[in-house]
Amino acid sequence: MGVFDRLGAEYEQIVFGHDPDAGLRTIIAVYSTARGPALGGTRMWAYPNEDDALADALRLGKAMAYKAACADLPLGGGKAVIIGDARRDKTDALMRAYGRQVERLGGRYITTADVGTTVKDLDVIAETTRYVTGTSGGSGDPSPVTAHGVWHGLRAVAETAFGDAALTGRHVVIQGVGKVGSGVARMLKQEGARLTIADIDAEAARALADEIGADVVGAAEALEVPCDVLCPCALGPVVTDKTIGSFKCAAIAGAANNQLEQPALARGLAEDGILYAPDYVINAGGLINVADELHGYDAARARRKAESIADTLREIFRSAESEGITPSEAADRLAESRIAAAG
Numbered sequence: 001m002g003v004f005d006r007l008g009a010e011y012e013q014i015v016f017g018h019d020p021d022a023g024l025r026t027i028i029a030v031y032s033t034a035r036g037p038a039l040g041g042t043r044m045w046a047y048p049n050e051d052d053a054l055a056d057a058l059r060l061g062k063a064m065a066y067k068a069a070c071a072d073l074p075l076g077g078g079k080a081v082i083i084g085d086a087r088r089d090k091t092d093a094l095m096r097a098y099g100r101q102v103e104r105l106g107g108r109y110i111t112t113a114d115v116g117t118t119v120k121d122l123d124v125i126a127e128t129t130r131y132v133t134g135t136s137g138g139s140g141d142p143s144p145v146t147a148h149g150v151w152h153g154l155r156a157v158a159e160t161a162f163g164d165a166a167l168t169g170r171h172v173v174i175q176g177v178g179k180v181g182s183g184v185a186r187m188l189k190q191e192g193a194r195l196t197i198a199d200i201d202a203e204a205a206r207a208l209a210d211e212i213g214a215d216v217v218g219a220a221e222a223l224e225v226p227c228d229v230l231c232p233c234a235l236g237p238v239v240t241d242k243t244i245g246s247f248k249c250a251a252i253a254g255a256a257n258n259q260l261e262q263p264a265l266a267r268g269l270a271e272d273g274i275l276y277a278p279d280y281v282i283n284a285g286g287l288i289n290v291a292d293e294l295h296g297y298d299a300a301r302a303r304r305k306a307e308s309i310a311d312t313l314r315e316i317f318r319s320a321e322s323e324g325i326t327p328s329e330a331a332d333r334l335a336e337s338r339i340a341a342a343g
């Protein structure tokens, strides 16, 4: 197999950037610019080897293209990784060297923060490239807009699963009450939902429960609590070979990335009668927020756009139903058709 096939022939451009003086080794994977510049974060991670770093950049870059297309943003998709330990290896010189690599792509790739990079890093990156969003002078923390989009998405989920978009009186279990999960919890509580929350940070869960009124369960139990909607807002996969079959909810819909350990598990959820909101569709509020910065940031406009996540989910659930496919497959098809139409 040739190197192009091995890397994934569907990618437009894969850049290996190197700056020995700054200790930079970066891979920028541009999946597509058919719909616009490829916007995606920079992940800094101590990958055990370069193959793992490349695989992560490719996987994440493609996911960004699908997320942007489903959110109907004028963006392609891409992602970058910097090989290194963010706590040990990060220096301003490295960030500037990385910014120069981004600048050389001439705007085909626009970066923002991801695991291992912060707003402060983006400010340093901005010294050497124009193609960066989410700096301290920009759109700021995307979590409130992500939470706003998830809450609207949950209304589309409730409408499809229960025939009524209102979440009043519905029992929602939120796994992970960090920046996004706590925001979703407050909105749901205001609407009159019954909440059960869980976090590996037991103190954070208890403090939020005391503030808004919610039951607390241990992190390990959260996935098996009988409820109307399970709302994953933590980290890591929720639906795995081990957990499938043990959910006692009518729907799974939340902010967490990569909720399915493998795509095929979506079929198992459908067979168990559980409505699954594809994670990259319902959690697109963060991307919508940084994308808005490209036109001069307007917080109200970003929030309004995040509300359209509900319409997208309705469309996805409808086509899944009519075509006899899972919502995940319907979301992938929607993204692929939009990318193909543009390209």
Ligand code: NAD
Pocket (backbone or CB within 6 Å): 142, 143, 144, 146, 175, 176, 177, 178, 179, 180, 181, 198, 199, 200, 201, 204, 219, 220, 233, 234, 235, 236, 255, 256, 257, 283, 284, 285, 286, 287
């Ligand atoms: P965060 O770090 O603020 O919150 C995550 C919370 O989950 C923390 O409180 C953590 O203690 C808890 N947690 C981790 N593992 C857990 C487990 N096994 N059980 C219970 N709790 C657990 O992160 P965040 O910004 O709120 O993001 C939450 C999720 O949403 C992540 O998967 C993230 O990738 C995704 N997401 C976030 C945004 C955003 O705008 N912040 C946008 C899109 C997607």
